[in-house]
Amino acid sequence: MKQKIACIAFLLIGLLTNLNAQTKKTAPAKASAKTEPSLANGKLLYKKHCLVCHQADGGGVMGLNPPLIKTDYVLGDPKRLINILLKGLNEEIEIDGDTYANPMPALGHLSDEEVADVLSFVRNSFGNKASVITRDQVKAVRVTKK
Amino acid sequence: MRKKIIIPLSVTCFLLVGSLCAFMYKHNAEITPFKADADQAGLKLPTGFGASKVIDNIGKARHIVLTKDGSVYIKLMRMVNGKGILFLQDKDKDGKYEVQTSFGNYGGTGITIKNGYLYASSDKEVFRYQLNDQEQVIDPDNPEKIITGLLAGKQHQTKSIVLDNENNIYVNIGAPTNSCQENDRGLESKGKAGCPILDSAGGIWQFKANQLNQSYHNGIRYATGIRNVMGLDWNTENNTLYVMQHGRDNLNSSWPKLFNEKQSAETPAEVMYMVKKGDNAGWPYIYYDSALQKKILAPEYGGDGKKEGSSDYIDPIADFPAHMAPNALLFYTGNMFPARYKNGAFIAFHGSWNRAPEKQAGYFVVFVPFANGKPSGKWEVFADGFSGLDAVMVPREAQHRPCGLAQAPDGSLFVTDDVKGTVYRIGYSSKNKLP
Numbered sequence: 001m002k003q004k005i006a007c008i009a010f011l012l013i014g015l016l017t018n019l020n021a022q023t024k025k026t027a028p029a030k031a032s033a034k035t036e037p038s039l040a041n042g043k044l045l046y047k048k049h050c051l052v053c054h055q056a057d058g059g060g061v062m063g064l065n066p067p068l069i070k071t072d073y074v075l076g077d078p079k080r081l082i083n084i085l086l087k088g089l090n091e092e093i094e095i096d097g098d099t100y101a102n103p104m105p106a107l108g109h110l111s112d113e114e115v116a117d118v119l120s121f122v123r124n125s126f127g128n129k130a131s132v133i134t135r136d137q138v139k140a141v142r143v144t145k146k
Numbered sequence: 147m148r149k150k151i152i153i154p155l156s157v158t159c160f161l162l163v164g165s166l167c168a169f170m171y172k173h174n175a176e177i178t179p180f181k182a183d184a185d186q187a188g189l190k191l192p193t194g195f196g197a198s199k200v201i202d203n204i205g206k207a208r209h210i211v212l213t214k215d216g217s218v219y220i221k222l223m224r225m226v227n228g229k230g231i232l233f234l235q236d237k238d239k240d241g242k243y244e245v246q247t248s249f250g251n252y253g254g255t256g257i258t259i260k261n262g263y264l265y266a267s268s269d270k271e272v273f274r275y276q277l278n279d280q281e282q283v284i285d286p287d288n289p290e291k292i293i294t295g296l297l298a299g300k301q302h303q304t305k306s307i308v309l310d311n312e313n314n315i316y317v318n319i320g321a322p323t324n325s326c327q328e329n330d331r332g333l334e335s336k337g338k339a340g341c342p343i344l345d346s347a348g349g350i351w352q353f354k355a356n357q358l359n360q361s362y363h364n365g366i367r368y369a370t371g372i373r374n375v376m377g378l379d380w381n382t383e384n385n386t387l388y389v390m391q392h393g394r395d396n397l398n399s400s401w402p403k404l405f406n407e408k409q410s411a412e413t414p415a416e417v418m419y420m421v422k423k424g425d426n427a428g429w430p431y432i433y434y435d436s437a438l439q440k441k442i443l444a445p446e447y448g449g450d451g452k453k454e455g456s457s458d459y460i461d462p463i464a465d466f467p468a469h470m471a472p473n474a475l476l477f478y479t480g481n482m483f484p485a486r487y488k489n490g491a492f493i494a495f496h497g498s499w500n501r502a503p504e505k506q507a508g509y510f511v512v513f514v515p516f517a518n519g520k521p522s523g524k525w526e527v528f529a530d531g532f533s534g535l536d537a538v539m540v541p542r543e544a545q546h547r548p549c550g551l552a553q554a555p556d557g558s559l560f561v562t563d564d565v566k567g568t569v570y571r572i573g574y575s576s577k578n579k580l581p
Contacts, residue, residue, distance in 0.1 A: 101300035105332035
């Protein structure tokens with residue numbers, strides 16, 4: 001009897017870990033099949049990593065942190081935008097005649113998926129409307145610009 | 147007979163015209179008596195005080211100084227029509243100022259008058275202009291460059307200036323980083339060993355006011371370990387320099403395992419230091435925690451939010467809520483305000499951004515009563531309402547942000563705003579007192 005219980009327990013554990021492993025495998029596979037980033041997750045990531053400087057409305061801070069509202073940096077070339085996130089930005093930039101010079105730290109510790117999520121959120125928030133960024137795009141930039 | 151009349155008549159005429167001229171000159175040589183706007187210029191003030199807007203839309207108005215006849219010089223952060231200093235007067239004596247001239251082909255923050263000279267700063271240099279008897283600049287196109295080659299990073303690059311009574315000029319040189327990390331504002335990035343930038347920034351430097359082309363090799367690092375200063379003043383009561391530090395940012399975004407968002411919004415304090423030659427205030431190794439009332443070791447240098455830093459560093463003499471950005475400091479020596487304001491400190495808090503997602507703070511002018519060179523009571527909000535909002539959630543919604551302070555010859559207080567370029571004048575009358 002004791003042996004039977006032990007067997008069933010083992011089986012159950014095996015089954016559960018197996019299931020777990022499967023879901024772990026299938027979840028990213030699904031996402032990459034759709035290549036759809038999650039704007040909801042992007043919003044959470046924005047709050048955690050970006051909001052303190054770029055502010056809740058994406059409006060930035062005069063003279064310090066650039067706005068993310070309808071600027072070419074956000075809406076233009078995705079590669080440049082991905083690079084800014086991965087490598088940071090340490091130069092003064094000009095937007096609509098105003099300059100912004102606070103350095104932005106690199107956020108390369110975020111995963112390809114997280115970078116895709118947060119950039120897609122930024123490109124489709126604060127009045128912005130632009131194509132989403134996929135994790136494959138992020139991966140490509142990360143690989144080429146070491 | 148005729149001659150006898152004509153001579154006294156012409157003498158009388160001459161005397162009359164002369165005294166009229168003298169009267170008009172005297173009248174013109176004095177600041178227009180203060181009169182508050184009906185809406186107090188949108189400001190909330192203590193009982194008895196009133197405010198007026200003396201001019202609007204002049205650009206990014208930073209520091210300000212008044213002449214003995216009530217004329218005004220203002221430094222613009224960004225030039226307007228290629229000029230960075232404005233000269234304002236109220237010629238028709240209606241209480242509103244008009245821009246008379248502009249000069250100086252550089253943007254910047256600092257401006258002050260001392261001993262017959264106007265001093266003004268760009269982010270790397272300090273210039274001076276000789277003044278005439280009416281304290282007007284004689285040759286606006288040919289200033290003397292007294293200090294040059296100062297470090298100006300991509301942050302904290304502005305230079306504020308003040309003189310003592312021995313012809314020395316004090317210049318803040320802000321540290322070009324947040325906390326001297328390997329990767330500025332980066333995630334869990336450690337502080338650089340020995341923070342080498344302290345040899346040329348993160349402190350107050352002293353130069354001679356009357357020597358040309360001075361730079362680091364002629365100057366004295368008067369005090370170090372001060373992250374960034376915009377508000378500084380020379381207290382003439384005890385002949386001592388006082389500065390307001392802009393405290394560090396990003397405790398949460400750089401050190402999320404040690405500080406949550408709320409702690410990061412409320413730490414560290416913005417502090418006032420009484421600075422003596424050779425002092426070290428401890429940036430980047432420590433910050434001041436108002437709740438703990440202690441100098442705490444910075445996480446970049448092994449701190450955990452609780453460990454105390456070295457006691458070798460000087461203590462602040464006053465502390466204020468975090469991130470409020472003190473952009474101007476002024477010791478009041480005038481006679482217009484009630485006696486308790488005499489020799490006390492006014493501080494213009496530009497307003498925070500590093501409190502997000504919490505509500506922002508500052509965007510007001512504060513008063514701290516002083517006795518014997520030390521605060522004698524708690525700080526209080528003196529002038530509020532600049533932002534035009536009940537609560538500032540994001541900085542760009544603030545309509546005005548106080549940035550510069552100056553005392554007028556009649557004792558009224560001038561305040562600049564660098565968002566819309568408004569200049570406020572705050573005055574006091576016992577008649578304004580509520581019954």
